[in-house]
Amino acid sequence: MSESTASELAGALTPEGFKLLNKLWRSGEYASSETLTLAERLRAEGYAPTVVNSVLTQLKLRTQAVAKFGPFVEQMLFTDAGLQQATPLQVAAHHARRFARAGVDEVIDLGCGLGADALAIAGLDIPVTAVEIDETTAAATTINLMPFPHAKVDVADAIQWVRDNPVSEGTARGYWLDPARRKTQSSGTVRIFDPEAFSPPLSFVEELASAGYPLGVKLGPALAHEVIPDTAEAQWVSLHGSVVEAALWFNMAQRSDVRRAALVINAHGASELTSPTDFGMSPQVPVTGIDGAAGYLYEPDGAVIRAGLVTDLMVEHFMDNDATQTSAGRQLDEHIAYFCSDEYHETAFATGYRILEVLPYKIKTLRRYIKEHNVTRLDIKKRGVDVSPEELRRTLMQGLNTKKPASGEHLTLVLTRVGEARYAIVVQPI
Template structure:
């Protein structure tokens, strides 16, 4: 977003117009545009105000009511941390007694806002001028927060006790943006984060949830977080921010609140020694954060459940075990994976809505669903199929969600 898309709003008249707009509705945007233009507002100001109104509406999912007093860029909003998760980051610093933090690569300032809300003195550093201008507005309610436009690597850390980083994990070219996977290709790279930690600072960094375990520094605590089933980040914490006795964890945020499973040791694929057994009365699909953290075997042991296959993240048990860390299904039937036989079953069972889950089998659920439902008569019943591999056998497990 160019600076001329923000600057019209950084005037009393521009801010007043933006604040006067009601809830954004896409269907009304053209009519509102024409009305504002007829009222004498410049095309540039009208475009900027409507863009911000649209972004604010979209931002409510991450920022709640705060969104109505903030400024956004499209790219910044897509990458911004949910305010509820930013609050967890901020709590790490207050728990450690850190009162001054540099938020390097602060983006639109979600983490800075959360820290400032806890009376932490925040220096928010952002390289992009337009984003820094938005962040300055977003942090205006907090006199102990300031914004610096510059590179994270050049930030003055004198008198700073803690550092938070959210490195850029995409590269931009004429064809668009591309996701980066090598932590050393991030901006700033993971090695820079480790250098800060080596200086004794309380350091936390937000990484993508796909970071490989071998890339996690031996000196860090790693925490994978999911929100309503969506794995949103892997946070690495050093020095005072790392919790004693925890090397990795999965924090699952959902309808039942926050639930966590932890391990005191680094991930070792050879040490995933949970019991292996057949499909029993109930099947469990561990949350994505549990899988990313390499804690499936730990979860199985804590539940008294077993794995179906040592390489696949499905668990089973004879009796239902309640856990917010996995989705539970009652097993109705176990079939060999055979498309022709499954198609006949769909037709005979008068199934019109079919949910397909799979792990360990090279099949596209959407394509298989089309195959199975074509010519089935589109019956009134619903069904859920779990496709997986147990050893050398491919199976189709008919299940139904188990509520509590």
Template sequence: MAQAPQDQIAPLLTSEGWELLASLGPYREDKSFELNAALRKAGHSPALVSAVLTQSRLRTKAELKFGEFARSMLFTQAGLEQATRLTVAARHAERFAQAGVRHVADLGCGLAADSLALASMDITVTAVEMDETTAACATVNLIPFPNATVVHSDATTVPLDGVDGVWLDPARRVTSTSGTKRIWDPEAFSPPLSFVESLAATGRAVGVKMGPGMPHESVPAGCEAQWVSVGGDVTEVALWFNSVRRPGIRRAALLLGPQGAAELTSAEDFDGGPAAPVGPAEGYLYEPDGAVIRAGLVADVALQLRGHLLDEHIAYICAPELVDTPFARAYKVLEVMPYNVKALKAWVKENGFTVLDIKKRGTSVTPEELRKQLFAGSKVAGKKAGQKTATLVLTRIGEDRVAISVEPV
């Protein structure tokens, strides 16, 4: 039976546990059994060894979100899954700093990623966490910052006297013995979206992190909704109220990647904004970033590219010329074919393709199943040497299902 989170953290909050954890190098799965035996042979208890190895594994995994800071932090599995990447947390903190906020309550602070970013900007932080084990981790993680305090309490009942800013990251998962399960209803979050709105009604600067799949109709009026994508992965939609909401912006898509940051914004509500023309598959096909799609800004990108949509309800854009944009990935259109499995199988065979990258929107086709059908009976499928790759985009143009052969730019 898996150990409860508190059983994996408590042994580390001792001098022996902390020193042992600090003595380990990067976690390696292939060496874990050997290391487990060596630590037990050295006289450490099975409970401590299990806790140390679990934490070492989580620290190594957490480097994707926290970089080198992960090496001195404490994590729980559930907390790490929901934790904000440090690069994104820094963006949140900048909002409060630029608005002149001096004291932020981080309600539902989790492992304290956002509190870390806020405290590093000399903002006083009261980090509130209801789960005792997670609160203990947050306390350790905030040790370097004397301007940050952790409170073990219910986020909805803690006093906010002297607090002029509030950040919330509601729990959107429930944990059971079988793992964690995502919750979709904003009113089932902890705390619920209605509580966030009640805080905004006080006039304080309020920001809240929500899941990126939040429906547009659930976004409250009077706030800015900013979808954030990191390396092409849409991580959140942040809702900003009052002084941390930017004037004239209702929705935005912020893309963070190796080349820096790029943002697209709109003052229009979700049912407004420009309309893009609809046209054929030609020239170059563009696949918008997920944050652009979530923010309802596909038509805006199409107009920037001097292009058109293939279908008004599907997020594929075509343009006659190649235009450099951070908001969409470009492909050169090679051939447009009706969607017909028999004809596509013949096309694969005639061209000697051994690998198919299949993308789809607006169709119920399952890429894995189609790939099996197209390579059925082929002796070359799956060969490692001399591979010949093709990329197919499956979609609809009006009522017609099509397969578009494209080449990544």
């Protein structure tokens, strides 16, 4: 634990600091006060600088944490790094339900961090032990799990804890793991992509799975398909448009008829697309080239793309059991996730756009089009084209009058590759 992280918590972990934190949070005073003024006032009231600094940091982190934890933040403590890595409660609830369906008697949360998943599991009245190697983080987690008498925190290395705590006879134990996927360097933290360099490594997960335990492990969304064990169900999770994780499930925590899945959670609820087939075995659909760019264009959710379920989505939601109907659904290029249909289909698994025009991807052509249509606001999306949308936007809009956005058009360009050719498809969001 770094000194800066410890300072985020130290003062707030004292009885005086925790009481002050909750008082200021519930009064809403922090939100309506200038931070420096509030700090000076608290010091004048006799609070130690370490307490004041820690409490103000916690108030800031609680404000940021509301998006992930909602009203639960009222009794929680955070670190900046821990909050960034914490599972949003909406996602943690889905993890917890897996263990409830598996019928476990207890769950061991290995590498629990600030305890988001342990909190969701305990919320379903399942006894949970949260294991965290860092003492300061474990202290915060203990606070976060205080409302649940059947939740406890152990300070230990995850692998060593498993070695030292065999399962009691007749107890159905489940494991949840969130391996550390970053390492600290002098310049900061960097992401690790080799699963065997995770802490604990993926091989330890497979060792637990081979023993038959109901088990889930949270990994990064960029998880390569080839490293996923044949015995696992892989589920990518998207929350409000961002892919937040790839979770692998084993034994009683997995579903017998699902090999890969995309869970999409948004303001309207949760929707899931699944397939029993292995990666690379998705159904074939029509591929038409750029001539098929008419009607409506769809950009699948990132979880659908990561799970390799683009053509599964097309067949299940766009093709009425006839995968030969190009009018119902077709890809422009089999290697690009965008696809089109003549009629609009609303789905939680893709964002739809009405196609207005198809242009060659040429700077002069696009600048002329933008000028002719009095475009004052330009959005750019891309797939399969090596270009920076921000830099291209500056290039295309350079020298044009953008001071009165209300007086001109709002244009969306979708840049894509079809074969070796590149195109800019002018679309209107639905």
